[in-house]
Amino acid sequence: MRKKEEERARPEKLSVYLYIPNIVGYMRVVLNCVAFAVCFSNKTLFSLLYFFSFCCDAVDGWCARRFNQVSTFGAVLDMVTDRVSTACLLVILSQVYRPSLVFLSLLALDIASHWLQMYSTFLAGKSSHKDVKDSTSWLFRLYYGNRIFMCYCCVSCEVLYIILLLIAKNQTENLLNVVVSTLTQISPLSFLLALTLFGWSMKQTINIIQMKTAADVCVMYDIEKQQHKP
DSSP states (O other), rough: OOOHHHHHHHHHHHHHTTTHHHHHHHHHHHHHHHHHHTTOOOOOHHHHHHHHHHHHHHHHHHHHHTTTOHHHHHHHHHHHHHHHHHHHHHHOOOOHHESSSHHHHHHHHHHHHHHHHHHHHTTTTTTTTTOOOSSSHHHHHHHHHHHHHHHHHHHHHHHHHHHHHHOOOOEEEEEEHHHHHHHSSOOOOHHHHHHHHHHHHHHHHHHHHHHHHHHHHHHHHHHHHHHHHO
């Protein structure tokens, strides 16, 4: 009898899929699909849709806490949406700018660092990949411990990539020439580009630290596993 009551109290599988923050997550996926469908034909519309989808990342997190609908599925959906959307934008930029290897390298770093961080979190038995209190890097702790700093770094990356797409005039642009040319023009755009470049550099530095820290956790797990073998 008691077992039946506990089963009734549990949320059904469908109800988790229909959590408000998860519905916001589905909307983000749809927005990104539409955005990338018009990325070359209408850059302005793409930028608006993409950035709106990016901003909804904060909305689904707020909804999860507000309505007590935090879920593992929602967290995974959120991270996958973030990584895939950024990856797609980096691929597009690699087709617009030369050398394209710059953006493909950034894509690889972004995916590798976040995947390793998630995997090392499970190995360490932590409930969240943002739990980095035991890290020796002050910058890494600051990033996950200070929402304002994290927001600045993440927004800087996405805005920088959007700016680069918008200012590209053709599909054979030299990245360094375009960036230097824009920065030397005293304008609101040059100021915004400089501001986002600094935040972007911080984010890439953190990605490298995150990848190395997570790799160390995996290696230590292997060493401990070997030591406990009979």
